[in-house]
Amino acid sequence: MLRRGFQAAARLGYHRVLPGGRCILPRLNPASAFGSSTDSLVSRFCPEKTDFKDYALPNASWCPDMLSLYKEFMEKTKSSGWVKLPSFKSNREHIQGLKLPSGLAVPSDKRDWRSLTRCIQVEGQGYEYVIFFHPSEKKSVCLFQPGPYLEGPPGLAHGGALAAMMDETFSKTAYLTGEGLLTLSLNIRFKNLIPVGSLVVLNVEVEKIEDQKIYISCIAQNRDQQMVYAKSSAVFLQLQLEEESSQQ
């Protein structure tokens, strides 16, 4: 029983909470799932006014390539259907007014919760990035500059840092495209090493949505696309977030 995973949860609608609360799998509600349009998801995700700090904005640590490409994409948000995604400190700030499916209780204590890719708040030391999303084309571009706190081999970005950045970009894209919420699998082929401080451009595309799963792929390159750093693919499970008010 305990070895059944997300797939089993999706297929069978299981709801499982172990004694001690250590295993948590969501209950699916097929009648209500996947009802939100991409437009409404994006509108909710990108509030016009918010008190939360947006970390996906240029700062003095950004290299010239990152800054100029950011400006290019900001121009595209005016005419080409691209949307710049805000990035708050914790994902719980992104889902204000929503709740996770039954069984995925959100701790409400006062710990300093931070999303993995916003764990380091000193400018330029950790994950500097911004994600642009194109709703109708179901694709994203992430501009990523790894800092010296993300080192693997000396002077080079840790493979796990790129894996984390890919998973984060995948998850935002999968959620906004079709309520893809949980990573089922992540496969990465590393091609070239990334010197710390370089710009990495992640091009992410949704390949298909099938059987409550979103299949998504990524190619990470330098700006002029002459250097492939890595290629990856992932599968996400669709799970609808519920309105708080309808559950209380």
Place this chain on the structure above:
Amino acid sequence: MLRRGFQAAARLGYHRVLPGGRCILPRLNPASAFGSSTDSLVSRFCPEKTDFKDYALPNASWCPDMLSLYKEFMEKTKSSGWVKLPSFKSNREHIQGLKLPSGLAVPSDKRDWRSLTRCIQVEGQGYEYVIFFHPSEKKSVCLFQPGPYLEGPPGLAHGGALAAMMDETFSKTAYLTGEGLLTLSLNIRFKNLIPVGSLVVLNVEVEKIEDQKIYISCIAQNRDQQMVYAKSSAVFLQLQLEEESSQQ
């Protein structure tokens, strides 16, 4: 040409440094590669005396399960061939006196370089972990407790944090087993969500060493092995680190 990756480097012995130094692939030296024994690698990796702080030691944030399992493994270091690996702030501290292969220049500036999994130095907030390695059995166990700075879905560890921890444990195991230095591929299947603050036990095994590549696998579970969090596999490229003195 530029799309050739690590595999090509391994197979053909390419040495590539792009103008601007952005693409760096190592030159392989088949005559000298893979000459270090596991014992000598482990001895060098675990110095009896060092000025570097070892972060892989218990602190007040460790949950009781993590602390008691740590003590169990420390007992096994006395009689069962297990070795507790120290964990310094940066991998450059682990390779003191060694240098990366030609083409992988190590920046020597004074930035605060940190290994990804030691990027957060506040106890309990980030990656709390310790790795035990068994040289003759070519396997490792990593005790990992993700903190609230590694959040993905609210209250739950980010998939990228587990990916990073797997890659880090893989890389140490691959290096000490046979000079496996660079991740070529990483494949993860996520099975269950990990509440922040839980103990995750990563059991890592080298499957085979073939054609200058190390094939390695991992299963991440809770302490009693009743809950599988994820399974993964990876391939590492073997690259020998050179003695500084022989190159200068």
